[in-house]
Amino acid sequence: MEKFLVGLLEIQCELVGGTLGVVYLTGERGVVFAGHYISATAARMDRIAHEAMSGAFLPRLERLAARVVQARGGGALETATLGSGPALYGEHATHRLAAIPLLHDGVARGASVVIVPERARSGPRVTDEELLTRLALTSARFEAYLWRMQATAEAEQRAKLREAVELLDLAQQGENAGSMASLMCHELARRFGCTRVSIGLVERDWIRLNAVSGSDNVDRKGAVAEAIEAAMEECADQDTEIVYPPPSDVEHDPMLRRVTRA
Incomplete structure (x- = not known):
């Protein structure tokens, strides 16, 4: 599961020009951190990556993820200033925080949060609406993965049942x-x-x-x-x-x- 979630974050970051992403899954006490992905660009910018994954900033990402999970649909956007020290009054935001729920059968099972620079590295800036739309489309891979895992588990159970019935049938010959x-x-x-x-x-x-x-x-x-x-x-x-x-x-x-x- 963790490998799939990290791969999903990588796809989301590449699709919207994100530099870093985190994913949370629902648990008994809200959302639980389940993995993260740092792009090569963010890895070179150690200060931004370190600040985004710091203990002071992660709770904000967790709250944003919990918010979209509770909303049960749609995404959410926030802005943040990273890599330039403490934000000053009137200072422009450097990044957008885009969160979308990970749905399975209409129920939010988690959320992913992607950090996107305000200034695109190449090409035009992706609008807020398009940003959330792209991420929402990629979240369908999460539901497909869970359905595939469920189908595989059911197939294994059927195979075990068939083997058990065959063994019982053979034993009855004694x-x-x-x-x-x-x-x-x-x-x-x-x-x-x-x-x-x-x-x-x-x-x-x-x-x-x-x-x-x-x-x-x-x-x-x-x-x-x-x-x-x-x-x-x-x-x-x-x-x-x-x-x-x-x-x-x-x-x-x-x-x-x-x-x-x-």
């Missing part, structure tokens, strides 16, 4: 629970290229190894079987999936950490 588990182990190993797939079933107060891919006879008294059963017990006790070794992103989030002693 004569008993053991043969059903064995069929599922072999099929899961084949489809996903697993080295080993094991299934355990609850017997009284314990989980017992019932089937292992690539083997018709399960040695439940071996050390490997005991280790697998211990891992299954740990997973059942925590009532969640467990991955070992833990992924790096999980290690940094205490809420996602799992016990892997078994």
Whole structure:
């Protein structure tokens, strides 16, 4: 998402001659900063870029973004003086701040704010109305991106459902629970290229190894079987999936950490 939003800001800046852009998404407590883009021109003008991204100026951009989100349509324009120190009374503005909402299904999901110099680098100056119109047209890319992501997620869900139904249909060919588990182990190993797939079933107060891919006879008294059963017990006790070794992103989030002693 962040990569797409930065790319959208780049397109908007190029289209209206903007030097810098920021994007916000709606959150529980208003709008939340989601990314920024600085053009090559602004990067060379370190003072303007630094001032625009400073802690003193960013709240103004956030307020402008929140305003267009609450308005639920249309854009907003403000003027600002950047790169020339504190603005003096009667001093002309050097930049325009153009904000437009990012809509999805008619609901504002965020807003982008583009900083445009009053003096165009080349060509005639873009009028305020044309500036907002161009930005509004580019915001349609945000809605298209969300629809595409939703369609992709739905397609993945349908594929998973189809695989689950096919596995259940295959398992029904077994004569008993053991043969059903064995069929599922072999099929899961084949489809996903697993080295080993094991299934355990609850017997009284314990989980017992019932089937292992690539083997018709399960040695439940071996050390490997005991280790697998211990891992299954740990997973059942925590009532969640467990991955070992833990992924790096999980290690940094205490809420996602799992016990892997078994």
